[in-house]
Amino acid sequence: MNLSFRQLQAFREVMRTGSVSEAARILGRTQPAASALIANLEGELGLALFRRQRGKLVPTPEARYFLPEAEAILDRLALSTRTMREIGELSQGRLKIACMPAAAPVMMPQLVAEFLDDKPDVRVSLMMRASSVIEEWISSQQYDIGLSETPNPSGALDTEDFRLACVCALPADDPLAHKEDITAADLDGRPMAALQDGHPNLIDTQRAFAVQKARFVQRFELRNFQPAMTLVENGLCACICDPITAAGFIKARPEPRSVVFRRFTPNVELAVSILQPAHRPPSTLATSFAQCLSTELHEIQNLF
Structure with a gap:
């Protein structure tokens, strides 16, 4: 069986109006085209859906039985079409991040x-x-x-x-806060908050201090830089942190802020990536x- 959307539309409109010509007008088709759709539908179903009595089109009992089925199919198609259009317009769907x-x-x-x-x-x-x-x-x-x-x-x-240049987080009242750029030498011997042993960021930070022959003193070992902001805020340490954490702190805190961020040299970078499935x-x-x-x-x- 090979029913078509247009056949079902024509059938529904003929049932509603009782007239092939009126159904054709509603669907924007010619009367012969609408008649052909009905005839093809009857051929697919193997049933007569309409009989002519005294010049009028009269639905058969089979047509009355089939109408709710046809309407359910058309309504479902309309809903699916609308849903897919909304998904295409980004107004529906699900996103997993x-x-x-x-x-x-x-x-x-x-x-x-x-x-x-x-x-x-x-x-x-x-x-x-x-x-x-x-x-x-x-x-x-x-x-x-x-x-x-x-x-x-x-x-x-x-x-x-992306390769994001890390920045130096300092208490706002720190004497170094007036500088636009902070070097490892400026932080020689100062207590620092940093990530756990073996993390690439810690290794690169230690290397930057070694290049300038500055002592790196890790007072706080952390899994991420978010808690470091509170430690810096309380004057307990400085921190060479990723710019995502720094940007989040700036957005979340109104001015005047208790922590300031300055460029840091030698450069320490955080490599991050946007990931998506390759095979879908x-x-x-x-x-x-x-x-x-x-x-x-x-x-x-x-x-x-």
Whole structure:
């Protein structure tokens, strides 16, 4: 059986109006074309749907039985068409995002809020996880978009990579706060907050101090830089932190702020990437959000 959408439309309008010519007018077709649609439908069903009595078109009992079925099919098609149009217009759908801890408190929720401002029916899963977990989730196609530290090359991942220059976080009343650029030598022997042993950021920071023959004193060992902001705020240390954390602190705190951020030399970078599954085409919604996330990271690159 090969029923068509137009056959069902013609049948429904003839049932509603009792006239092939009127049904043709409503559908924007000629009367012969509408008659052919009805005839083809009857051929597909193997049933007579209408009989002519005294010049009038009279539905058969089979036609009356078939009408609710035809209307249900047409209504379902209309709903599906509308839903897919809304998805194409980014007003419906679901987006699953996984992000690293640096972006979870401020940057990512704020970006999601801005993205959803005109999309009340879009649902979002937003999960904070370690970069290794995010890589696994995206590779296995469990999530649409991830923001993590740059992973090793993988055929299961499409990535857009960024290298973000880290900045020096200082108490606002620190004597060094008046400088535009802070060097490792300026921080010689000062207590510092840094990431855990073996983390690339810690290794690069220690190397930067060694280049300038400055003593690196790690007072606080952390899993991410977010708690470091409170420690710096209380005058307990300085910190060479990623610019995502710094930008989030600036956005979340009104001026005057108790922590200031300055460029740091020698350069210490954080490599981060936007991740998407390589073996599944992204939805229009995911593509649009990934573009917003990319723009945000480019802005953070130029912020300090």
